[in-house]
Amino acid sequence: MHLGLEKKVVVLTGGTKGIGRSMVKAFLEEGATVHFCSRTQSDIDSANQTLAKQYPNAKAVGAAVDISDLAKLNSWVDSCAQQSGQIDVVVANVSCFKMDNTAEHWQAAFHVDMLALWSTIQTALPHLEKTKGNIVTISSVTGRDVDFTAPSPYGAMKAAVVHYTAQLAHTLAPKGVRANTCSPGNIYIEDGVWGQVERGSPELFKKQMDLNPMGRMGKPEEIANAVLFLASERASFVSGTNFVVDGALCTGVQL
Numbered sequence: 001m002h003l004g005l006e007k008k009v010v011v012l013t014g015g016t017k018g019i020g021r022s023m024v025k026a027f028l029e030e031g032a033t034v035h036f037c038s039r040t041q042s043d044i045d046s047a048n049q050t051l052a053k054q055y056p057n058a059k060a061v062g063a064a065v066d067i068s069d070l071a072k073l074n075s076w077v078d079s080c081a082q083q084s085g086q087i088d089v090v091v092a093n094v095s096c097f098k099m100d101n102t103a104e105h106w107q108a109a110f111h112v113d114m115l116a117l118w119s120t121i122q123t124a125l126p127h128l129e130k131t132k133g134n135i136v137t138i139s140s141v142t143g144r145d146v147d148f149t150a151p152s153p154y155g156a157m158k159a160a161v162v163h164y165t166a167q168l169a170h171t172l173a174p175k176g177v178r179a180n181t182c183s184p185g186n187i188y189i190e191d192g193v194w195g196q197v198e199r200g201s202p203e204l205f206k207k208q209m210d211l212n213p214m215g216r217m218g219k220p221e222e223i224a225n226a227v228l229f230l231a232s233e234r235a236s237f238v239s240g241t242n243f244v245v246d247g248a249l250c251t252g253v254q255l
């Protein structure tokens, strides 16, 4: 299937590790220009070098930006549009993974998972309206099912992301802008969340693995493939959906 992502300009938050790193590579493989950020300058420097060699026919532009600083976030998003002349796709991927039921965690989770996501999209919106582009937000199955993280802000914010994205889909459809969510299940990355759980809490890891009916967790590439489809011309009539990619982990029926 030809996705038609060549020459599209993608802005993606959190692109040096985990699912974000796979999404950056997947967009580059399709010939897109990808602007991505993370907080760690050394990771950005090495990603910029490696990706330039790996994908000579595409353009990867990483920048060190902490999205919790909304002023810096907004000026980065604007600078992406200035540098590349347009924005076609925004992928809001970062979470601060706050899972304690404390005021501090609720505040941080709202600030990063919701407010920074809103701010990313808000700043990109005039550019997306020009290109009739689209938005993909990254939620989680934890926004859909009450799981081991409850009670905590993580799932509540992820549910809010799905709702806000549906609002965007409905209100932006007349302007030709689409908005969808991708909700990953448990995605195993050695230097990621589940790798850490495997090493730090092997019992929790085994319990969660046993809940996965495919007998395995997902791979970050499997999320990237779903996001690429949502962001592509092939999904031209798909807007407002929550694309759950979880190997049938969720037991509820999504109606």
Ligand SMILES: NC(=O)c1ccc[n+]([C@@H]2O[C@H](COP(=O)([O-])OP(=O)(O)OC[C@H]3O[C@@H](n4cnc5c(N)ncnc54)[C@H](OP(=O)(O)O)[C@@H]3O)[C@@H](O)[C@H]2O)c1
Pocket: 013, 014, 015, 016, 017, 018, 019, 020, 037, 038, 039, 040, 043, 065, 066, 067, 068, 093, 094, 095, 096, 112, 138, 139, 140, 141, 183, 184, 185, 186, 187, 188, 189, 191, 192, 193, 194
């Ligand atoms: N992994 C899973 O099993 C899973 C399951 C469901 C949903 N998700 C969702 O998928 C998304 C990505 O998760 P992941 O597991 O791939 O995370 P990850 O492996 O921890 O990677 C997160 C990326 O975001 C960057 N980042 C974190 N905080 C940032 C900030 N404040 N500003 C800028 N960049 C920041 C990180 O780099 P720095 O640390 O250097 O900033 C890194 O590049 C999240 O929304 C998460 O909720 C993940």
